[in-house]
Amino acid sequence: MTSEQPTHQPPIVDRVMDSIEHGQVTMRTRTRAQFTKVVAVVCYGLLAAVVLYAASWVVFVVTINQSLSLLALGLLGVEEFIVSAPWIAIVIVVAGIVLLEFFRRTFFGGYRRTVIIGLVALLLFVGIAAAGIRRVRLHERLEQQGLVSRVPVMGMMYQHRRLYGLHQGYRGIVAQWNGQDQFRLDPFEWDDRMPLTVVITKKTILPDGMIFIDGDEVVVVGKRMDGTIAARGIRRINRRVDRFDRPVTSPMMQRGVMMEY
Amino acid sequence: MDSPSDYAALPDEQLARAVQRGSHFAFRQLVERFTPKLLRYARTFFSSREEQEDVVQEVMIKAYAHIQEFDSRRVFSPWIYRIAHNEFVNVLRKKQRALVFAVDWDVMLPHPISKERTDADILRTELNDTVFDCLKELPEKYREPLLLYYNDDLSYGQISDILHIPVSTVGVRLNRARSMVQAIARNRGITL
Secondary structure: OHHHOOOOOOOHHHHHHHHHHOOOOOOOOHHHHHHHHHHHHHHHHHHHHHHHHHHHHHHHHHHHOOOOHHHHHOHHHHHHHHHHOOHHHHHHHHHHHHHHHHHHHHHOOHHHOOHHHHHHHHHHHHHHHHHHHHHOOHHHHHHHHHOOOOOOOOHHHHHOHHHHOOOOEEEEEEEOOOOOOEEEEEEOOOOOOOOEEEEEEEEEEOOOOOOOOOOOEEEEEEEEEOOEEEEEEEEEEEOOOOOOOOOOOOHHHHOOOOOOO | OOOHHHHOOOOHHHHHHHHHOOOHHHHHHHHHHHHHHHHHHHOOOOOOHHHHHHHHHHHHHHHHHOHHHOOOOOOHHHHHHHHHHHHHHHHHHHHHOOOOOOOOHHHHOOOOOOOOOOOOOHHHOOOOHHHHHHHOOOOHHHHHHHHHHHHOOOOHHHHHHHHOOOHHHHHHHHHHHHHHHHHHHHHHOOOO
């Protein structure tokens, strides 16, 4: 066989030891090896923090703009959900999870399990952690800080609430329900306090029924023409919500800067 | 300890520890131990003896340069085989100017874990040239685990550490490789 033919070079061991003893090869220091590991751990930690932040932002947005609950409107709700979803954050989460899995496999011995199992485990972890972050109301606190520009870089995200509003949805409180097909909506939106007139037609999708009571919190999906919305779907979020009964959570709110979600 | 004979009886991990402390004799011992094994492993990638020797020499040099990264609480052989695998793949990539191993579905998707075979399999014996010729017809991803398992006596876990693939994938590839070798041998009229 070709591979068994002898070569005319000195044995490998002599060649290797020669190059070591003549200083052509040097051993890398232990510090360098440890530094590489520390850099990998720090990068992994930073990336994980970015992914968790982005994931919790996604959960924050879909719960706060109520697009998740709009899914009960069927196709209309799905359409509104898709259009209103924070896609940039979703892309960051997905790309981040793939990168985290790559890091785990490359630097932390995560290759012993299949890629799918690794990705699903990461996705579960990120989902649970994002829900946990939502529960501690981190983004609400950052939002309050962001409104007075105390949050560097990310403050912009919180100052522009339009970024995470609905596409054709209007959240607000039902007022002056006429008992038949019309009510006034006092919108929650911070920059548009004008009351809207909501008109219900035969085609309006009403998963929670046709009966409204003044004070109900609703989301109305439909096209707005001046001060009137021809409702394509209405989802009741909260019955008779008193908007002032939320706990005071920050000094800003204590000073009277009220926010509504 | 300061002569080559002092190191002859030491296990690989202790030798590696001695190299980390600066012993050239210990490294010589490691090179002498692993050169024949790595040359056999190189045969799965390269056909010319000269190329095999060059690349194994490069592996040894890299092992020396990176020896401080070796965790001496772990087994040494998968560590050096991992360096060899990377080096072989890099050399092939340069030669072929293409990705040698793309992402495989058998690395992506979960498989039932197949148990390691402890029976005296015919392939467990030193692979002779006839069987080796059959192996050459196997795709790289099947040939490599087969050689590491049967020729170098490495476990599924160790092969997983060398190839950076899931343990279950090692089992799947070995099973497929066995069937392929048997089919190739049958076609050639060889009895295994």
